[in-house]
Amino acid sequence: MTEPLSIIGILVERRAEHAPDLQEIITRHGENILCRMGIPSPSKDNGLITLVYKGDEKQTEEFQHELEAMPGVHIQRMSFLE
Numbered sequence: 393m394t395e396p397l398s399i400i401g402i403l404v405e406r407r408a409e410h411a412p413d414l415q416e417i418i419t420r421h422g423e424n425i426l427c428r429m430g431i432p433s434p435s436k437d438n439g440l441i442t443l444v445y446k447g448d449e450k451q452t453e454e455f456q457h458e459l460e461a462m463p464g465v466h467i468q469r470m471s472f473l474e
Contacts, residue, residue, distance in 0.1 A: 397426075397444060397471070401468045402467055403465070405466075406438070407438055421451075425446075427443065428441065428442070456469060
C-alpha cells in the first residue's frame with residue numbers, strides 16, 4: 393500500500409513574527425513534503441502556505457499537532473487515502 397497524501401493549508405498570522413519557528417517545523421518534516429506553495433496577503437502581514445504531504449496517519453497527525461501548537465497558525469487538512 394502506498395502512503396496517503398494530504399493537502400495541508402497553513403494560515404500564518406503576523407508571518408514576520410512566526411515564520412522562523414514555522415520554517416523550523418516544516419524543515420524537520422521536509423522528507424515528507426512533496427510540494428510547497430506560499431503566498432502573502434496583500435498587506436504582507438499574513439501568509440498562506442499549502443503543502444502536499446506524504447506520510448502515514450501517525451506522521452501526518454504529529455506534523456499537524458506541531459503546527460497547531462504554534463500561536464498565530466491555523467491548519468486545515470484534506471487527506472486522500474487508498
